[in-house]
Structures are given as C-alpha cells and as structure tokens.
Amino acid sequence: MIQIIGSPISPYVKKILALLVMKGLEFEVDPITPFYGDDRFSELSPLRRIPIFIDGDIVLNDSSVIAQYIEETWPSPSALPSTPAARAKARWLEEYSDSRMGEVFIWKGFAAKVVRPRVFKEPFDEQAFNDNVQTGAVEVMDYLESIAPDDGFLAGSFGLADISVAAMFCCMRYAEWTPDAKRWSKCCVWLARTEAEPVMAKVNEWSDALITAPILERRRIAAEIGLRLTEETFGLKTPRRAAMSQL
Numbered sequence: 001m002i003q004i005i006g007s008p009i010s011p012y013v014k015k016i017l018a019l020l021v022m023k024g025l026e027f028e029v030d031p032i033t034p035f036y037g038d039d040r041f042s043e044l045s046p047l048r049r050i051p052i053f054i055d056g057d058i059v060l061n062d063s064s065v066i067a068q069y070i071e072e073t074w075p076s077p078s079a080l081p082s083t084p085a086a087r088a089k090a091r092w093l094e095e096y097s098d099s100r101m102g103e104v105f106i107w108k109g110f111a112a113k114v115v116r117p118r119v120f121k122e123p124f125d126e127q128a129f130n131d132n133v134q135t136g137a138v139e140v141m142d143y144l145e146s147i148a149p150d151d152g153f154l155a156g157s158f159g160l161a162d163i164s165v166a167a168m169f170c171c172m173r174y175a176e177w178t179p180d181a182k183r184w185s186k187c188c189v190w191l192a193r194t195e196a197e198p199v200m201a202k203v204n205e206w207s208d209a210l211i212t213a214p215i216l217e218r219r220r221i222a223a224e225i226g227l228r229l230t231e232e233t234f235g236l237k238t239p240r241r242a243a244m245s246q247l
C-alpha cells in the first residue's frame with residue numbers, strides 16, 4: 001500500500017494525492033504538518049518537508065520526483081500530454097509553480113498568514129503580506145494570464161500542470177486572497193474550470209475540511225472525511241523548524 005506523509009492542505013502533497021486519485025491508485029495518508037514531524041520523519045525527509053512517498057522499500061522526497069515516479073510506474077491514464085514539446089511545457093509549469101508560486105503564494109502568503117501564527121504562535125506581519133501580494137502575486141498573475149488558454153487546460157488535456165498551479169491558489173484562498181477576476185479573467189476562468197475537474201474537486205474537498213480543524217485534530221478529521229490513514233503517525237505535539245524553513 002502506498003503511503004503519503006503530509007497534510008492534503010500542502011499544495012505539494014495535494015499534487016501527489018491528485019495524481020493518485022487520477023490514476024485510481026489506493027493509498028494511506030499521515031496528514032501531518034511538516035513542522036510537527038518526529039525524528040523518524042527527519043530520517044525519511046532530510047529537509048523535513050512533505051510530501052514523502054513510501055511504497056515498501058521505496059522512499060521518495062520532493063513532489064516533482066514523486067510525480068515522475070508515479071507517472072513512470074502507472075502511466076495510464078497519463079497526467080502528461082503526448083508530444084515532447086507539450087510535456088516539456090507541463091513540466092515547466094510544474095517547476096514554475098513549485099518554485100516561484102511556492103515562494104509568493106506559500107511561504108510569503110499562506111505560511112506567513114496562516115501557518116506561522118498557528119504553529120509558532122508568532123504575529124502576522126500584515127505589511128509584508130500585502131507587499132508580497134502587490135508585487136509578487138501581481139507578477140505571477142500577469143504571467144499566468146499571458147499563458148492561460150481560452151479553453152481547455154494549460155498543456156493540453158487536464159493534468160500535472162493544471163494540478164500543480166491550481167493547488168497553489170487554494171492555499172492563498174485560505175490566506176483570504178483571491179485574484180481579481182476582471183484583471184486576470186482568462187486565468188480565473190481556467191482556474192474555475194480546473195477546480196471543477198472531479199480530481200481537483202476531491203483533493204480540495206479534503207483540504208477544505210482539514211484547514212478549519214486544529215492541527216493536532218487533523219488525523220481524526222481526516223479519518224472522518226474518508227481518508228485512509230497510516231497505522232502510525234510521524235507527528236509530534238510540539239513543532240520545530242527545519243534547516244531550509246523560510247518561516
């Protein structure tokens with residue numbers, strides 16, 4: 001049985017869960033927030049990051065590495081388009097989402113407003129959050145608007161690129177920021193189309209149920225909403241920062 005360590009709220013975990021759902025694979029989840037990981041978590045994830053993918057002896061880190069492994073191991077249905085050029089475009093958008101959107105939407109957005117106050121009980125810096133929205137988020141949105149398709153999906157049919165980019169928007173919604181649908185209309189229509197896809201709707205339903213739950217209650221809530229849980233958890237009750245943490 002495949003095990004995914006990490007909360008579905010994380011866009012990187014969500015990417016992997018969406019691929020597993022898309023491919024009809026069964027899996028168990030340990031829905032932890034990375035800062036609560038124990039020593040075994042550090043051994044399996046040297047950067048103390050989620051997701052971790054475990055399947056028997058195979059332990060993988062980094063959502064892009066995991067996504068590629070899943071695609072190669074269970075190629076059908078494919079999450080990538082068929083031509084090399086379109087596949088490259090999909091991988092670029094996955095990378096853009098993981099890196100630049102990760103910095104703007106996750107670290108300086110969702111993590112700064114939601115995670116830091118909740119996990120580390122530190123004050124929210126509203127000015128820094130607003131500065132990031134007015135510069136970083138605008139730059140990201142202008143780029144996405146320039147590549148958003150009039151219809152259909154980012155790299156052809158619905159797949160990895162759409163999942164990766166859309167997952168970032170969900171976290172910014174939790175930070176009470178949504179893009180202006182008039183200013184970035186093509187991107188917003190693409191996002192609505194993507195979030196209406198059953199795979200995306202399912203993984204967003206999981207994170208929506210968990211985001212309102214106290215962090216230490218999330219395992220119980222995850223079971224209640226029908227996620228299959230790992231027998232053991234890597235989660236502790238007190239948080240600690242990781243080597244590369246930007247919080």
Ligand SMILES: N[C@@H](CCC(=O)N[C@@H](CS)C(=O)NCC(=O)O)C(=O)O
Nearest residue numbers: 010012034049050062063064242245
């Ligand atoms: N490049 C990594 C990024 C994963 C990542 O940053 N995950 C966040 C959760 S959204 C995390 O674990 N952060 C904890 C930390 O870096 O301290 C991937 O694609 O898996």
